[in-house]
Amino acid sequence: MRFVPFVVILTALVAAVASPAWAITNGSLDGVDHPEVGALIADKPLGDGTWSYCTGTLISPTVFLTAAHCGERGQKTARVSFSSHYGPGDAVYTGRYVPDERYDDKADPYDMAVVVFDAAVPGIKPATLPAEGMLDRLKADGSLETARFTPVGYGAQAPTKSRHGWKFTYTDTRNQASISFESLSRGWLKLSVNPFKGDGGTCYGDSGGPNFLGGPASDVLVATTISGDDDACKATNYDYRLDTPAARHFLGRFVTLP
Missing domain, CATH: 2.40.10.10 (Trypsin-like serine proteases)
Structure with missing residues (x-):
């Protein structure tokens, strides 16, 4: 069974013209339902003109959780937007990017990373994490x-x-x-x-x-x-x-x- 990480691979994926209203398959617009969910934003537009390349969740006022495979080797910072529909000029928060050091891109366990901000993201309630087990x-x-x-x-x-x-x-x-x-x-x-x-x-x-x-x-x-x-x-x-x-x-x- 193939195991395919869900991160944009710019050299492998062909982007179509952006017209449908939603992206998650067979889903719907999230709107204001989950303001704690944000996107990792590239430093410049991607090949199709869009900016987001991975997703994550605010789990404390200063900590954003995402996947380790979303980062590049040696990456130190990441940019995050919580806009429901991101556009240039929307608020972007830059923080320290920290992957789980146990993660190996040749294996899938420990595929976690956080973006740690110097100051709290205002106006957003973080998600609730589960109790152990x-x-x-x-x-x-x-x-x-x-x-x-x-x-x-x-x-x-x-x-x-x-x-x-x-x-x-x-x-x-x-x-x-x-x-x-x-x-x-x-x-x-x-x-x-x-x-x-x-x-x-x-x-x-x-x-x-x-x-x-x-x-x-x-x-x-x-x-x-x-x-x-x-x-x-x-x-x-x-x-x-x-x-x-x-x-x-x-x-x-x-x-x-x-």
């Missing part, structure tokens, strides 16, 4: 089987196939979807992408973004979007659990954990 307890009592999750991100719309390969549309817009549970392992939450269950999904550029437990009103961040098992963003999502000792070891260096 929360998903294990939900699995044990049977409630995880019927749970819904809400992924949020700035990533690509569901791609279309052409003779030149897959085409992706980016709009610098925050979107959300609803998705159902598939399985749970020691470090990963595996979510379904089954349209017959009403599932949406995530795609390139949604990397590092949140998967909230529950519906659109939830702020309980239980896993971050990492990858899927195909190039077309139509198969299963793999999301990094935040309630494990391994994840908490890194997060506890920057925030107070429940």
